[in-house]
Amino acid sequence: MQIDGFRGRLITADHADYDTARAVWNGAVDRRPRLIARCSGTADVAAAVRVARDHDLEIAVRGGGHNVGGTAVCDDGIVVDLSAMRAVWVDPADRTARVQGGALWGDVDRETQAYGLATTGGIIGHTGVAGLALGGGIGFLMRPYGLTVDNLLAAEVVTAEGSIVRASAEEHPDLFWALRGGGGNFGVVTSFRFALHPVGPTVIAGPVFWAAEDTGDVLRFYRDFVADAPDELGTVVRLGTVPPLPVIPEELHWRPALAVACCYAGALDDGERAVQALRRFGTPLVDLISPTPYAAFQGALDDTVRHGWHYYWKATDLTGLSDDAIAVIADHAYTARSARSYSAMFHLGGAVARVPHDATAYAGRDVAHNIIIDGVWLPDDAGEHAAAETAWARRFLQALHPHRAAGVYVNFLDSDDTGRVREAYGDHTYRRLAEVKAKYDPDNAFHHNKNIRPE
Structure with a gap:
């Protein structure tokens, strides 16, 4: 052809x-x-x-x-x-960046950090910009600067009929609203224009690890710690085994453990003070928080989720971190068969919660925490691990049912979660998205995604 x-x-x-x-x-x-x-x-x-x-x-x-x-x-x-379209153009005076649709977040961080600027991106450097941005975009900078979609100023879009349009607050505003959380349902975004913010290039960042048996105590402390945390402090909790990274002592590799990863987007002295109580809690296995180049921190976990490994995900928003919810997490997080499987919990709030609920298609503005359960195994181990890790993730999600909020982050849905797409938006936002879909893609040509059917 x-x-x-x-x-x-x-x-x-x-x-x-x-x-x-x-x-x-x-x-x-x-x-x-x-x-x-x-x-x-x-x-x-x-x-x-x-x-x-x-x-x-x-x-x-x-x-x-x-x-x-x-x-x-x-x-x-x-x-x-679009994988050959990875260019990033930074305008440091205007504090904006234009990013092609095939770029990765590592590409964006590399170019923007040359000017001491950044925008909210994913926590893995080889994540694609387009997929993460169109679903909402959560990451370490979301509490001070909002989601990725909150920093989207304009997008160039190829529609289902092959036309090229520009979506912004002034041009095709209905499409612009839908792109900010509605995923790849409405066209092919060939470039994005993002707002940038002063970040780094050195930040206070890194994880602190505790033994798995301390999970309950650490999560109860963490619940109170982040409730009073400044917006500049982004945190992600990871529960699984200690990854075999060069910066971690070899005797800790693969040990069941909980980590709280931090990134403070502000003055270094303020960041040191902001994480002090966390670093002093209990008896950490290892404390890796230090002044760190932001771009390096963003790519630090890239080798823990490599291309070509096998993955299965389940996720949900949480109503909160009650003692009962923490007990469920502690009971299930370390029962996966594969040492590479893990779960991760994100703390939202801050600037995310201050955006009006109907300003974008992203619907989780009032969520304080969400959780993703990631089954991970090597291709050669598929016979041993595929069924076991899939069952673990489903069992973990089911155990969280009493603590689940009415929502889920759409970018965390797997291929067997098609019935949960409406859950990611709620009925009102979903209906509005379906109306925009009917206008720009009435035949549902773009349906290889977390699909929203045209109204």
Whole structure:
């Protein structure tokens, strides 16, 4: 199959790079598209979409290829592949950045930190910008500066009919509202324009680890600690085993443990004071909080969730961290069979909660904590671990049922969570999204995503 005027690479099943090109972050996903259209720019994207529509082919859109459900690749259709479109242009005077749709968060952090600037991004450097941003975008900077979508100023979008439009507060405002949380339902975003903020380049950041048997005590302390924390302090709790990273003593590798990772987006002296009580609590196994380059901190966990490993996720928003909820978390977090499996809990609030609920499609403004349960195993261990890790994640989620809020972060939904998409938004926001979907993609051409059907 040819695409007139296409300047990128067209990769079919007989191409030497086909298997590499169709592989996504989650190695458990194995799909065989008819054509991978690796685009060189927006014109290529528009051409690929038009050809797919003309031939009534399935369309998958690949940015970073990081979605756990493997939505970036489809069987017997066209993959509109933006992975070669990774440029980042920073305007330090205006404190903005324009980012192409195939960029990774490591690309953004590298370029923006050259000017001591940043915006809210993911906590893994090889996460794609597009997928994370369109679902909302939670990360260490969200409490002082809001979600990624709260920092989105404009987007260039290729629609389902192959047209190129600009979405902002002034142009196509309905589409702009929907893009900020509604996922990849409304078109292919070929570039984003983000607001930037002074961050780093050195910040107070890093994790503190405690033994698994201390989980209950640490989480009860953490609940009170973050309730009074300044907005500048972002924290993520990780429960599983100690990852075998070079900065961690080898005798601790793979030991069941809880970690609280911190990043203070402000003056170093203020950051030292903000984390002091956490560092002094109990008997930590190791304390790695220190003045750290922000970009390095953002990529510190990249090797703990590598491309090609197998993943299965479950997630929910939490009503709070009651003693009973903490007991459930402590009882289930360390019962996975694979040493690579883990769960992570994010503390929201701050600037996230101050944005009006209907300002964007992201619906979790009143959530203080959410949790993701990540089954992880190596491809060679699939026979031993796939069923066990899947069952662990489902069992953990079910045990949390009494403590679940009416919501879930859409970017944390796996391929078998299609029935929970409405839960991610609530009825009112979902209906509004469905109306925008009907306007910009009435035939639901973009349905390889956390799909919102046109109203």
